[in-house]
Amino acid sequence: xxxxxxxxxxxxxxxxxxxxxxxxxxxxxxxxxxxxxxxxxxxxxxxxxxxxxxxxxxxxxxxxxxxxxxxxxxxxxxxxxxxxxxxxxxxxxxxxxxxxxxxxxxxxxxxxxxxxxxxxxxxxxxxxxxxxxxxxxxxxxxxxxxxxxxxxxxxxxxxxxxxxxxxxxxxxxxxxxxxxxxxxxxxxxxxxxxxxxxxxxxxxxxxxxxxxxxxxxxxxxxxxxxxxxxxxxxxxxxxxxxxxxxxxxxxxxxxxxxxxxxxxxxxxxxxxxxxxxxxx
Amino acid sequence: xxxxxxxxxxxxxxxxxxxxxxxxxxxxxxxxxxxxxxxxxxxxxxxxxxxxxxxxxxxxxxxxxxxxxxxxxxxxxxxxxxxxxxxxxxxxxxxxxxxxxxxxxxxxxxxxxxxxxxxxxxxxxxxxxxxxxxxxxxxxxxxxxxxxxxxxxxxxxxxxxxxxxxxxxxxxxxxxxxxxxxxxxxxxxxxxxxxxxxxxxxxxxxxxxxxxxxxxxxxxxxxxxxxxxxxxxxxxxxxxxxxxxxxxxxxxxxxxxxxxxxxxxxxxxxxxxxxxx
Ligand SMILES: Nc1ncnc2c1ncn2[C@@H]1O[C@H](COP(=O)(O)OP(=O)(O)OP(=O)(O)O)[C@@H](O)[C@H]1O
Ligand SMILES: [Mg+2]
Numbered sequence: 001x002x003x004x005x006x007x008x009x010x011x012x013x014x015x016x017x018x019x020x021x022x023x024x025x026x027x028x029x030x031x032x033x034x035x036x037x038x039x040x041x042x043x044x045x046x047x048x049x050x051x052x053x054x055x056x057x058x059x060x061x062x063x064x065x066x067x068x069x070x071x072x073x074x075x076x077x078x079x080x081x082x083x084x085x086x087x088x089x090x091x092x093x094x095x096x097x098x099x100x101x102x103x104x105x106x107x108x109x110x111x112x113x114x115x116x117x118x119x120x121x122x123x124x125x126x127x128x129x130x131x132x133x134x135x136x137x138x139x140x141x142x143x144x145x146x147x148x149x150x151x152x153x154x155x156x157x158x159x160x161x162x163x164x165x166x167x168x169x170x171x172x173x174x175x176x177x178x179x180x181x182x183x184x185x186x187x188x189x190x191x192x193x194x195x196x197x198x199x200x201x202x203x204x205x206x207x208x209x210x211x212x213x214x215x216x217x218x219x220x221x222x223x224x225x226x227x228x229x230x231x232x233x234x235x236x237x238x239x240x241x242x243x244x245x246x247x248x249x250x251x252x253x254x255x256x257x258x259x260x261x262x263x264x265x266x267x268x269x270x271x272x273x274x275x276x277x278x279x280x
Numbered sequence: 281x282x283x284x285x286x287x288x289x290x291x292x293x294x295x296x297x298x299x300x301x302x303x304x305x306x307x308x309x310x311x312x313x314x315x316x317x318x319x320x321x322x323x324x325x326x327x328x329x330x331x332x333x334x335x336x337x338x339x340x341x342x343x344x345x346x347x348x349x350x351x352x353x354x355x356x357x358x359x360x361x362x363x364x365x366x367x368x369x370x371x372x373x374x375x376x377x378x379x380x381x382x383x384x385x386x387x388x389x390x391x392x393x394x395x396x397x398x399x400x401x402x403x404x405x406x407x408x409x410x411x412x413x414x415x416x417x418x419x420x421x422x423x424x425x426x427x428x429x430x431x432x433x434x435x436x437x438x439x440x441x442x443x444x445x446x447x448x449x450x451x452x453x454x455x456x457x458x459x460x461x462x463x464x465x466x467x468x469x470x471x472x473x474x475x476x477x478x479x480x481x482x483x484x485x486x487x488x489x490x491x492x493x494x495x496x497x498x499x500x501x502x503x504x505x506x507x508x509x510x511x512x513x514x515x516x517x518x519x520x521x522x523x524x525x526x527x528x529x530x531x532x533x534x535x536x537x538x539x540x541x542x543x544x545x546x547x548x549x550x551x552x553x554x555x556x557x
Contacts, residue, residue: 077457097463107454111476120472124463172462 021053022088023176023208024074029083031069031234043069045233047083053175056202056209058219059227060266062274066234067212068104071178074210075101087175097124100169102179106161108153114164115140115149121171139167142201159190166198176208184214195221196250203247216266220244221253226266230273237273240266341523349527358512363531366497366508369425373432374493380433381440381489382482386474389448402441410435410496418504428500428508435496436489443488447481448474480551487543494536 026049035041044066051057059067072078073085076095085092087099100121108117118136127135140149143163153161162182169177182198183191199222202209213219219226223242230237244258252259323343329335330342337345353359388395410431417427455477459469475482501510509528516524 075461077460095457095460095463097461099461101457101461103454103458105454107458109455109458109473109476111479112472116472120458120464120468121462123459123465123468123472168462 022050023053023055024049024051025086025089026050026070026073027084027086029073029080029085031066031073031078032081042233044073044080045235047234047236049227049236051208051210053208054206055225056199056211056223057225057227058211058213058223059229060213060216060219060270061227061229061234061237062231062270063214064234065229065231065273067229068180069234071101071180071210071212074176075099075178097121097172098174099176099178100172100174102162102165102169102177102182104180104182105185106153106165108161108164108168110153113150113152114145114156117153117164118167118171121168125172135171139171142170143167143197157190158186159194162186162194166194166201170201170205170207174207176210179209179211181212181214183218191215191218192250192253198222199248216263216270217253220259220262220266221248226262228266228269228273230276238269240269338522341526345523346526346530349521349523350531353512353524353527359531362507362509362512362528363535365505366501366510367535369428369497369500369508370432370490370493372425373429373497374436374490376429376433377436377440377489377493378486381437381485382444385441385444385482385485386448386470386478389445389478390451390474392449395445395449402438406438410492411499414500414503417500423504423506425505427504428497431500432493432496436493439488439492440482440485443481443485444478447478451477480547483543483547483550487540487547490539490543491536494532494539498532 026047029044029047030042031044032040032042047070059070061067069078073080074087074092076092076099109120112120115133115136118139119132122132122135137149140146143166145160145163145167148156148160153164156164165182169179183194186194195218198209202222209222211219211222220240220242226240226242228237228240229235240262242262244252244256244262326335326340327342327344330337330340341349350359384398388398413431413434414427417430421427421430451474455473459473464473497508498510501508502514505511509532513525513528516522516528
C-alpha cells in the first residue's frame with residue numbers, strides 16, 4: 001500500500017533496504033585452533049567484515065591464511081573463539097540450506113546420479129515428487145547438463161562435476177552460495193567458461209556469492225569486492241572495490257585497462273603478503 | 281583381437297567380432313577350470329588309496345561309497361528334510377543377525393559417545409565361542425529350532441556388526457558436512473549417505489556372517505536338535521555309519537560353498553559403481 005504513495009522517508013528507507021541490505025556481519029572474529037603440541041594457534045584474528053545482500057565477494061590470500069576457516073564460520077560448521085558472525089542480524093548457530101556450499105573437490109556422492117545429487121540439495125524441503133523433479137531438471141538445464149541426469153559423477157569430467165556441484169548448491173534457493181576454490185582443479189579453458197557461467201547465474205539470481213580463490217584474475221573478473229588476506233595471524237590486509245561495470249564480458253580480461261590495473265594491484269598486495277609470510 | 285593374433289590366422293572382421301565373445305568365454309572357463317584340479321585330484325587319490333588297501337575303508341570310506349550314501353539319503357527323502365531344516369534355521373538366525381548387526385553397527389558407528397560404552401561390552405562377549413554358548417542356549421530354550429536360532433544369530437551378528445561399524449565409522453567427513461550443509465533430515469542422511477557409503481562393508485560382513493551362521497547351525501544341531509544336517513551326522517556316528525557322517529559333511533561343505541558364492545555375487549552386483557577416477 002505504502003509503495004503506491006511513497007513519502008520521502010519511505011523512499012529513503014526503501015533505497016537503503018534494497019540497495020545495501022546487510023547479509024553478513026563479521027564482528028571482531030578470532031578463531032584459535034590447538035596445533036599438534038596443544039598450543040593454541042590463531043588462524044583468524046580480529047576479522048571485521050560486512051557483506052551486502054546480492055554482493056559477489058571474493059577472498060584471496062596465501063595458503064593457510066584462514067580463508068576456509070572464515071568460510072566455515074559463515075557456513076556455521078564452526079564457531080568463532082571470540083566475536084560474532086551475524087546473518088541478517090541473527091547470530092549463526094549452525095549450517096543450513098540458506099547458506100549452501102560448493103565444496104573443494106566437489107564432494108558429490110559417487111553412488112547417486114547427477115539428478116539425485118542435485119535433489120539431495122532439496123532434501124530439507126518437503127516437496128512433491130513432481131515438483132522436486134521439475135526443480136532438479138531446471139537446474140540441470142541451468143548448468144548445461146541436459147541428458148546427463150542419469151550419469152554418475154565418475155562418468156563426468158571435472159568441469160561437469162563442478163556444474164553438478166553448482167546446481168546442487170543453487171537448488172534449495174539459498175540466500176548465499178559459499179564456494180571454496182571451486183575451479184582450482186580445472187584446466188584454464190574450462191575454468192574461464194565456468195567463471196562466465198557463474199557470473200551469468202549470479203546476475204540472474206542476485207544471490208550473495210562468497211568465493212575463495214587463489215586466482216587473482218578470477219577474483220577481479222567476478223567480484224564486486226576482493227578481500228586480500230594475510231597470514232600468521234590470518235587477517236584482512238585490504239579490501240579492493242572492483243568498479244568495473246556490469247555486465248562484464250570475457251574480453252575485459254585482456255582489454256580493459258581498469259581490469260588490468262586492479263589485477264596488478266591485487267597481485268602486488270598478494271606478492272607483499274606472500275613475501276611477508278615467507279620471511280616468518 | 282588378441283585371440284586372433286594368438287591364433288595366427290586371418291578371418292574377415294565381421295565373423296571375427298562375432299566369435300570373440302564366445303572364444304573369450306570358453307577360454308575364461310578353461311582358465312578357471314585348472315584351479316579346480318586339486319579338488320578333483322583328492323577324491324581320485326583317496327579312492328585309489330582305499331582300493332589298493334593302503335587306507336582302511338571303514339574309517340575312510342572312499343568317495344564312491346560316500347556318493348552312494350548321498351544318493352541313498354536323497355532317495356529316502358531324509359536328506360532334503362535335513363538340508364531344509366538346517367537352511368531354514370540359518371535363514372531365520374541370519375536375518376535376525378543382519379537386522380541387529382546392521383542396526384547396531386550403523387548406530388554405534390555414528391555415535392562415538394555411545395560406542396565408547398558399548399564396544400568394550402561387545403569385545404568381551406565376542407571371544408566367547410558359539411560352542412560355549414550351547415549349554416546355556418539349551419538351558420534357556422530347550423531343544424529344537426529356538427536354541428539354533430539363538431546360536432546362529434549370535435555367531436553371525438559379530439562379523440556383520442563389526443564390518444558395518446567400521447564402515448559407518450569411516451564415513452568420510454565431507455559427506456557428513458554436505459548433509460549438514462543442505463539440512464538433510466536424518467532419514468535422508470541414512471538412506472542416501474550412510475547406507476550407500478557403508479553398503480560394501482555391510483555386504484562383506486553379511487557374507488562372512490552367513491558363513492559363520494552355517495557353521496553355527498551344524499554345531500547347534502549336533503547337540504540341541506532333532507533334525508538338520510548336524511543332527512544327521514551325529515545320529516550316523518552313534519550307528520557307526522561312517523559313510524553317512526562323511527556324506528553329511530560333504531553336503532555341508534557344498535552348501536556352504538554355494539552360499540558364499542551367492543553372497544560374493546550379490547556383493548559384486550551391488551557394490552559395483554562406475555569406476556572411480
Ligand atoms: N580443524 C583445525 N584444527 C587445527 N588447525 C586448523 C584446523 N583448521 C584449520 N587449521 C589451521 O588454520 C590455518 C588456516 O587454515 P585454512 O584451512 O582456513 O587456510 P586456507 O586459507 O583455506 O588455506 P588454503 O589456501 O591452503 O586452503 C592453517 O594453518 C590450518 O592448519
Ligand atoms: Mg582452504
